[in-house]
Amino acid sequence: MDVIKITLYGITAVVFILLLKSCNSQWGTVLSIGAGVVLALYILNYLLDMSAALKEWEAYLSGVSQYMGVLWKALGITYLCEFASGVCRDSGNSLIAGQIELCGKVAVMLLGMPILWALVETITGYYQG
Amino acid sequence: MSVALLFKMAAVGILVMILGQVLKNSGKEEYSFFVGLAGLILVLTWLVPYIGDLFETVERLFDLGG
Numbered sequence: 001m002d003v004i005k006i007t008l009y010g011i012t013a014v015v016f017i018l019l020l021k022s023c024n025s026q027w028g029t030v031l032s033i034g035a036g037v038v039l040a041l042y043i044l045n046y047l048l049d050m051s052a053a054l055k056e057w058e059a060y061l062s063g064v065s066q067y068m069g070v071l072w073k074a075l076g077i078t079y080l081c082e083f084a085s086g087v088c089r090d091s092g093n094s095l096i097a098g099q100i101e102l103c104g105k106v107a108v109m110l111l112g113m114p115i116l117w118a119l120v121e122t123i124t125g126y127y128q129g
Numbered sequence: 130m131s132v133a134l135l136f137k138m139a140a141v142g143i144l145v146m147i148l149g150q151v152l153k154n155s156g157k158e159e160y161s162f163f164v165g166l167a168g169l170i171l172v173l174t175w176l177v178p179y180i181g182d183l184f185e186t187v188e189r190l191f192d193l194g195g
Contacts, residue, residue, distance in 0.1 A: 005130055012132065016139040027142030030172055034138055037179045042130050044186050051190055069192075076191020
């Protein structure tokens with residue numbers, strides 16, 4: 001995880017984007033998408049190793065592994081939707097960005113619905129008992 | 130962490146703009162659009178593998194494969 005590499009990469013990307021934007025052309029947004037994708041790839045590879053360690057921890061928390069999976073998936077959905085809406089907002093069309101964020105929220109809500117249902121059931125169980 | 134991608138894309142952007150200006154001044158306005166299109170397609174051929182790789186990594190990492 002070479003932080004210097006990432007920061008320098010971001011700064012050079014911004015310099016190139018400014019250069020392209022100064023000649024008022026649209027290539028700046030294409031370049032920012034490219035830089036964003038490359039940076040995300042570099043960071044996600046480190047997250048891969050971490051996720052393997054996280055899966056081992058689930059062995060200790062015996063009853064929770066189902067919810068950990070849902071949590072992990074929700075994290076992925078939010079990351080992806082945030083990345084895509086950021087790209088859309090950068091290029092100026094915030095309408096599409098809003099729709100993508102809405103889709104992310106709905107997806108996470110749908111993902112968490114079974115957990116909510118289990119909670120409600122346990123609560124109503126107390127009343128009958 | 131390919132910095133070459135940045136350089137190549139910036140180079141294509143600048144070249145397309147210069148060629149567009151040259152073509153505009155020499156009267157052939159329509160060709161500048163085609164040059165821009167060719168430049169965009171070229172950049173996309175470099176960029177799409179990275180984007181595909183990113184989405185595949187995210188899908189494998191967060192096991193979103195649904």
